[in-house]
Amino acid sequence: MSDWLLPLASIALANLLGAMSPGPAFVLVLRVATAGGRDAAWRPIAGLALGAAVWTAAALWGLQALFAALPWLARILPLGGGAFLIWFALRIWRGAASPPPGVEAGGVPEAGFGHALLLQVSNPKVMVFFGSLFLAVLPPQLPLWVELTIVAMIFANEFVWYGIVAAVFGSAPARAAYARAKAPIDRVMALLLLALGGRLVVSVLAG
Numbered sequence: 001m002s003d004w005l006l007p008l009a010s011i012a013l014a015n016l017l018g019a020m021s022p023g024p025a026f027v028l029v030l031r032v033a034t035a036g037g038r039d040a041a042w043r044p045i046a047g048l049a050l051g052a053a054v055w056t057a058a059a060l061w062g063l064q065a066l067f068a069a070l071p072w073l074a075r076i077l078p079l080g081g082g083a084f085l086i087w088f089a090l091r092i093w094r095g096a097a098s099p100p101p102g103v104e105a106g107g108v109p110e111a112g113f114g115h116a117l118l119l120q121v122s123n124p125k126v127m128v129f130f131g132s133l134f135l136a137v138l139p140p141q142l143p144l145w146v147e148l149t150i151v152a153m154i155f156a157n158e159f160v161w162y163g164i165v166a167a168v169f170g171s172a173p174a175r176a177a178y179a180r181a182k183a184p185i186d187r188v189m190a191l192l193l194l195a196l197g198g199r200l201v202v203s204v205l206a207g
Contacts, residue, residue, distance in 0.1 A: 004146055008153065010137045014196060015154055017189045018129055019052075019161045021092050024119055026165065033166040041166035044116035049159035051120025056154040059130040060147050078204045081132030085197025088129065089190040096186035099179060130154070136200040 019025075025048050033041045066073055120126060134150075 007137045008146075008149065010196075011133060011150060012153055012157060014133050014137075014193065015052075015130075015157050016161060017192055018088075019158055021186070021189055025116075025162070028116060028119060029162045029165045030169050033170050038166045038170055041162070043113040045159060045162040045166060047113040047116030047118075048120050048162055049155045051117045052126060052158040053151050053155040054121055055127040056130050056151050059127050059134055060142070060150065062131075075204060077131075078135045078200055081128075081135040082197045082200035082204065084128055084132045085136070085193055085200065089192075089194035089197060092186050092193070093190035096183045096190065099182075132197075132200070136196055 028044060029041055029048070032044055066077075
């Protein structure tokens with residue numbers, strides 16, 4: 001079991017960094033929490049976490065099925081996965097100096113459990129991110145308990161992170177503090193993801 005601690009920790013960290021990068025899910029939780037309070041945000045948070053778990057399962061089991069049918073993909077796909085992680089890191093870096101997503105005034109946005117779940121599962125980039133991440137840190141064949149642990153871990157990561165967002169960003173001082181620290185936070189995330197993507201590309205080319 002100890003052999004899996006580092007890969008699982010790497011996945012958890014990269015997933016958390018990806019979730020922390022402001023995007024549609026972040027904006028959704030931010031808007032609901034600021035307009036309707038923390039209690040209003042729990043249902044959409046659960047939808048987002050479930051959607052991430054669905055894409056995680058698809059990336060894990062779908063990729064393994066492809067590798068079994070087409071073994072040459074095990075070499076080609078990691079290059080694309082590494083390139084995607086590098087692109088994602090550069091995108092975060094370029095947007096680091098931009099202000100955080102705005103929050104529209106008014107009532108609570110339409111964002112229940114189903115709305116948030118649809119938002120997450122309608123974004124195939126989530127599966128590409130997870131697929132790239134798994135290719136970077138996991139071997140082709142995994143024990144079932146490792147796969148189930150990863151799915152549960154991604155769900156918990158997303159739920160806890162967006163729960164923190166809902167709890168913290170209900171106050172104007174907290175939003176102002178985040179706006180001041182956004183640039184360095186985004187740049188640290190970008191460098192970590194860039195290192196992960198570069199490692200994947202180098203390992204494939206070297207092999």
